[in-house]
Amino acid sequence: MSCFGDAAGRLQETALDASTKGNRYINSCLRLNEEIKGVENVAARLKHLRRNVDVLDTAVNNLLRPP
Secondary structure, three states, X not given: OHHHHHHHHXXXXXXXXXXXHHHHHHHHHHHXXXXXXXXXXXXXXXXXXXXXXXXXXXXHHHHHOOO
16 A cells, blocks of 8 residues: 555555646747737738839839839
8 A cells, every 4th residue: 555655645645746848838828828929910011011012123123214
């Protein structure tokens, strides 16, 4: 019974440790997800800015073309 009690105690400790690490991992993923939302917003703005720069570049190239 003593051996069984020791094994059960160790199993309980290991399960608690795994649960704690799992919760930390989940919380890290949730924080990362929130941070990525901000990056997606910046990426969308950069795409819009890139389109505007491309339009400006095309307009300038058309103006500078020799007749």
